[in-house]
Amino acid sequence: MCSPERIKYLQHMSRRIRAEVLKMIHAAKSGHPGGSLSVADIITVLYFHEMRLDPNNPDWPERDRFILSKGHACPAWYACLAELGYFPKEELRTLRQINSILQGHPDKKKTPGVDMTTGSLGQGLSLAFGMAMASRIFGPDYRVYVILGDGEVQEGQVWEAAMACAKYRLDNLVAIVDRNSMQVDGRTEDVMPIEPLVEKWRAFGWAVRELDGHNIEEIVDALSWARTVKERPTVLVAHTIKGKGVSFMENVREWHAKAPNDEQLAAALRELGEC
Numbered sequence: 001m002c003s004p005e006r007i008k009y010l011q012h013m014s015r016r017i018r019a020e021v022l023k024m025i026h027a028a029k030s031g032h033p034g035g036s037l038s039v040a041d042i043i044t045v046l047y048f049h050e051m052r053l054d055p056n057n058p059d060w061p062e063r064d065r066f067i068l069s070k071g072h073a074c075p076a077w078y079a080c081l082a083e084l085g086y087f088p089k090e091e092l093r094t095l096r097q098i099n100s101i102l103q104g105h106p107d108k109k110k111t112p113g114v115d116m117t118t119g120s121l122g123q124g125l126s127l128a129f130g131m132a133m134a135s136r137i138f139g140p141d142y143r144v145y146v147i148l149g150d151g152e153v154q155e156g157q158v159w160e161a162a163m164a165c166a167k168y169r170l171d172n173l174v175a176i177v178d179r180n181s182m183q184v185d186g187r188t189e190d191v192m193p194i195e196p197l198v199e200k201w202r203a204f205g206w207a208v209r210e211l212d213g214h215n216i217e218e219i220v221d222a223l224s225w226a227r228t229v230k231e232r233p234t235v236l237v238a239h240t241i242k243g244k245g246v247s248f249m250e251n252v253r254e255w256h257a258k259a260p261n262d263e264q265l266a267a268a269l270r271e272l273g274e275c
Contacts, residue, residue: 002049002217002220002221006049007216007217007220009048010044010045010048010049010216010220011216013044013048013083014040014041014044014216015245015272015273015274016079016083016274017040017043017044017076017079017080017083018037018040018076018244018245018246018272018274019269019272019274020075020079020082020083020092021033021036021037021040021075021076021079022246022260022265022268022269022272023092023093023265023269024075024078024079024092024093024095024102025075025095025259025260026259026260026261026262026265027093027095028095028096028097028259029259030096030104030257030259031072031075031095031096031104031257031259032072032073032075032256032257033075033243033246033249033255033258033259033260034180034182034242034243034249034252034253034255034256034257035070035072035073035149035178035180035242035256036072036073036074036075036076037076037242037243037244037245037246037249038073038178038180038213038240038241038242038243038244039068039070039073039076039147039178039213039240040076040244040245041213041214041215041216041219041240041244042147042176042178042213042219042238042240043068043076043077043080043147044080044216045216045219045220045223046066046145046223047066047080047081047084048080048084049220049223050064050145050220050223051063051064051066051143051145052064052142052143053084055081055084055085055086055113056085058086058112058113061140062140062141062142063142064142064143064144064145065115065116065128065131065142065143065144065145066115066144066145066146067115067116067118067124067127067128067131067144067145067146067147068106068118068124068146068147069118069121069122069123069124069125069127069128069146069147069148069149069152070118070121070124070147070148070149070152070178071105071106071117071118071119071121071124072104072105072119072257073147073149073178074102074103074104074105074106075095077106077114078092078095078102078111079092081111081112081113081114084113086111086112086113087101087111087112087113105117105118105119106118106119115131116131121149121151121152121155122152122155122156122157122158123157124146124147124148124152125146125148125157125158125161125162125165125175126157126160126161126164127146128144128145128146128161128165128173128175129161129164129165129168129170129173131144132144132165132170132172132173132233133168133170135172136168136170136172141172142172143172143173143174143227144172144173144174145174145176146173146174146175146176147175147176147177147178148175148176148177148178149177149178149183150177150178150179150180150181150183150188150194150197151182151183151184151188151191153177153194153197154188154191154192154194159200159204162201162204162206163204163205165206165233166204166205166206166232166233167205169231169232169233170232170233171229171230171231171232171233171234173233173234174223174226174233174234174235174236175206175233175234175235175236176235176236176238177197177235177236177237177238178213178238178240179197179213179237179238179239179240180240180241180242181242182242182251182253182256183256184253184256184257185253186253197237198210198237201235201237205232206232206233206234206235207226207229207232207233207234207235208234208235208236208237209222209225209226209234209235209236209237210236210237210238210239211236211237211238211239212238212239213238213239213240214240214241214244219238222236222238223236242255242256243255245268245271245272246267246268246271246272247271248264248267248268249268
């Protein structure tokens, strides 16, 4: 169980992460705020509560691994890494600039703390399968977490990887679906329906749990539950809101890939209480 004080701390950190996301996208004048804000709470709990990490030793062999398969949401990840000290916070203002260590999609060769380069959607679960199998075969013992976009789940490679993870009973792997129900072209169920999503994962042999992806207590509890699952991989279907935390961005498709202007940034930071 997580203490009330710890929950408040994680809630506070998630607001700070959201504020940093908006500031860096504003500075870059490009980026993906909608999906970054929808996963902010999940990544915050992973990095500030759940995962075994050592920011002073990013390549520590016993660390837990994280893959952001929906790589365009990397501003939320970068903000967490900077807050933990993987690199100076000043680097956040260089997002998407030439020669920056913070590219528009995660690059493991450039950014301390990034375990896998992503960007081409649909590949992250396959990569997570490889990492989890490597731990199983060679050691050391670590856990692998991968966040998938719900639009990304329309890709066939996701389900090929899902079959393989279940076949090899990878109980050291946790997939998290950011179920914000929107993608760049509109609502997922209009573009290419993926429901019944929970039943599909169960049919593929996974342990499945649904949760509110913005409720810190539920996220903490779901990740704790995942540790109890044995002999099969776990998927958490996290119901989220695209653009969560900023009223004029929430559930608005145009904020999938659009930078706020000066006035919009100021208004968003006021809403977050992080002026």
